[in-house]
Amino acid sequence: MIKNIDIADIKIGMYVHDLNCDWTSHPFFRKRFLIKNDAEIAKIVEAGIHELYIDTEKGLDVSHARSVDEVNASLQQQMIEAVTSKPAPIITLSFAEELGRANRIKSQAHALVKTVMQDVRLGRAVELEQVEPMIESITESVLSNSGALLTLLRIKNKDDYTFLHSVSVGTLMIAFCRSVGMDMETIHLAGLGGILHDTGKALVPDEVLNKPGRLTEEEFDIIKRHPRDGFDILSRTEGISEIPLDITLHHHERVDGSGYPHNLKGDTISTLAKMAAIVDVYDAITADRCYHKGMAPTDALRKIFEWSKYHFDPKLVQAFMRCVGIYPVGTLVLLESGKLGVVIEQHDSNLLTPKIKVMFSSKSNTYLQPEIIDLSRPLGFGGGDKIVRHEAPEKWGINPLRFM
Ligand SMILES: [Fe+2]
Ligand SMILES: [Fe+2]
Known part of the structure; x- marks a missing residue:
């Protein structure tokens, strides 16, 4: 056991x-x-x-000692209690309406981060004029429907991982800051910090950065230099402000003092750096890497919630769960009726009753005519079902994105 x-x-x-x-x-x-x-x-x-x-x-x-199932069941219950009745951000466009723009932003932002990292390798400074318009576009997309861009950014492959991870962290920071009600100026600077947080990785040799499998302690020591290197590089950028520098330098600090580079503890770490630590880990563990499969978002949130006892700020972790939902958009879920569906939209006030596109019957093992149901509504009014749990897409051979 x-x-x-x-x-x-x-x-x-x-x-x-x-x-x-x-x-x-x-x-x-x-x-x-x-x-x-x-x-x-x-x-x-x-x-x-x-x-x-x-x-x-x-x-x-x-x-x-408690079994893993007991621990998980109790964490899931605590997560539900932590997020129910708190409103999710208002959406102005549907997922499908936002998808086209989100797709363009993903590829443009990917190219931009790649250029920035290459420039840094060549010893050039990062120019804000290059990056700021991209932050504006990402913010517009997040304000319309954050699920679209965030779902697309979960798909990464090993060659573009480092670049798309930066775009993800920037996007998640914008969504997170907005959901806790920060002002537009702070949201913008946090997004900038997110997209630039791993700039120092430009100085890590490729064979260490993309090494499949375990690193040696020496190799990990090289990786650990990136927050400081990034801070030094960005300090040379004209017009850069405190927030992106702080996020870059402190996104690997942990509230119990076990992080790096400064072993900062508790509230000596700024709120934005603590938020960046959460979204950075969330994106890293949900991504498919060459040496392991990424976790489903719900599992990743449960893990972060569990780790928040020591590593993260528990209040901010709860706020982050309210931001992305316990079943984030794009999650494959099993319903009480035995149907499988994909979460396409969060409900405004209850994160346990999102809109689902159902398309598969787990009972008969066959595809169904896709249909959208709203779990917040009763039977006969487009609802009447309930999420049992999320499911790994590989288990069913279903690609949830195909149905969005
Ligand atoms: Fe990092
Ligand atoms: Fe990172």
């Missing part, structure tokens, strides 16, 4: 199933392993891990 244990209960002879930390923070750990000596325990403690998952069939057990 997979069980969740406190770091205080860790012992030699236990089999680590999951270190319960985002793998972008500790890419040098083996994924699963038997603990053989105290040095391994010390390394785990040193990495700032507070709780982890063990496999009790492959190693020692802790009888009082």
